[in-house]
Amino acid sequence: MSTREKGMGIGGLVLRLHLGLVLLFLYVPIIVMAVLSFNQSQLYELPFTFDLVWYKSLASNDRLIDAGINSLVIALINTVVATAFGTMAALAFARYQFRGKSLLQLLLFPPITIPWLVIGTAMLVFFFWTGIGRGLHAILLGHVALSLPYVIIVVGARLANFPRMMEEAAATLGATPWQTFRRVTAPILAPGVVAAALFAFAVSFDQFVISYFLAPPGVTTLPVAIYAAIRKGFTPEINAISTIIIVVSMGIMLITARFYRFGGER
């Protein structure tokens, strides 16, 4: 009890204030936006009048819907491709010795720290020069390249704690390499792979700069379309689509967090 009372001193007060401010600046804008997406007034006038008018008008905004579908398709393909290749690469890094391994591992980190603007410019030049050009395929390529390091690092962290002995034990018990992978390695690695897939999805779905650079006229992804719409004049439709995105992505996060405890356990 006494420690709890001490916690209410000056130090405790500052900590609580700090926590309050963090939550305030993180969540209040999101909540305000979500609430206003249900407000009838275009000019954010009060009193609040509940109406689904902006969701209805969003439904007829083909540009935003097309962009949303593009974003979703690219993010999903990116997730599958980057998670599959990234997991394989992480397994190779963890399990095999080969020439240039340390160099390759070192090369994973710079793309995370280099500003996306720089990478986007570099990709645009490179894709133009090689004839890959711009388009959804180019955007997908760029997203996969960007997400791979995240996947390799996240799965690699899980693998680092994976005792090789489990696989050896499975083999002595008569499991073929495939049975061992399916029934021992994969289930133990699954939380890491799921976390990595979430990262890959987020990197792609949130991606603005690279998509903006690699999108040809007439083709957009959702972040690019939102940016374009805001420049022309803000409408609460943006609030509506943003609210949908938030609800869906938070839902996915919470469900996965429920099934897989991320963190260092086990």
Added chain:
Amino acid sequence: MSQVEIIGAVKKYGDVAALDNVSMAFSDGEFFGLLGPSGSGKTTLLRAIAGFVMLDDGAVRIDGKDIGATPVYQRNIGMVFQNYALFPHMSVTENIAFGLDVRGVPAAEQRQRVAEALSMVRLTGLEQRKPKQLSGGQQQRIALARALVTRPKVLLLDEPLGALDKHLRQEMQIELKRIQRNVGITTIFVTHDQEEALTLSDRIAIFNAGRIVQAGSPGEVYARPVNRFAAGFLGEANFLSGQVAALNAGWAQVALGAGTTVTIEAQGLQVGQAALLAVRPERLAIHPSNDTSPGDNRLAGTVGEVIFSGNSTSYRVQCGDPGSKGQVISVFRQNDGQPILASGTAVSLTWEPDDAVLVAE
């Protein structure tokens, strides 16, 4: 139940030979301990039998059949790992049933055999637990049940009790031995714990630098170590070095420094030859004595450290000239009612000719 033979096994890692032409045979139903310091090759041999290590040369045979080309999963071996390697995402039942399941054993038979295995290790009632919810000793038993449920030809144990605390380890030693006897399976286990090796094994082999130094029953190897390494690694030994001074009707007189002589069986020794003798601390008798004159099978000295451990006492006795470095001799005595000697007491140490063993350097 099977015989395992190792023929001329060689395994090199770079220039280091982990196995340097090792040959040995494990008999049917035998509990065999591989003992040695880390890096001596004992684990490499165990892993070669399991199939995790490919030999550079030589062969592993089970019941006369060379299994060098057989993959691990077809060797039909049971193995218990140092940290048990239980599958964390599976329950106790699923862990034990794993080996049956991958072989396609029908579910009803699986259930029955898992139940048998659990009762064998006396853990009935924990079927639905996850490994994390079990104590170290329980995990160890589950690992054993999992390894034996498939009825393997050979059971391999890699430091099976290394992760347990001392009390539990002694309990599990008895348990392990009981289960092994009941099942009657050929068992090969690796340990660096000499007491464990002595307690559990029907036979042991002492490894050093990729070779077998000595193999035999624990009693044999303990009583008649072949060289300094074997004598010092298995149990404690005092080493006395000297020269053969005289031969007399099958006995040799070995002169140590400072006038002490030791009589041992001649065993083909020649006069003038150097001889190294090993004497176990419990074979020495210690008595208070002011007689500092050297004698036959007798050393004089002064008690240094006295280590009292309840039922026994260990003495470190400084022998030889107090001015020079001399030699510290370990003496072990049961506390059977004789007074415990204090540090500083002048003593003489005596032994019978049988108690000193001639060993190679």
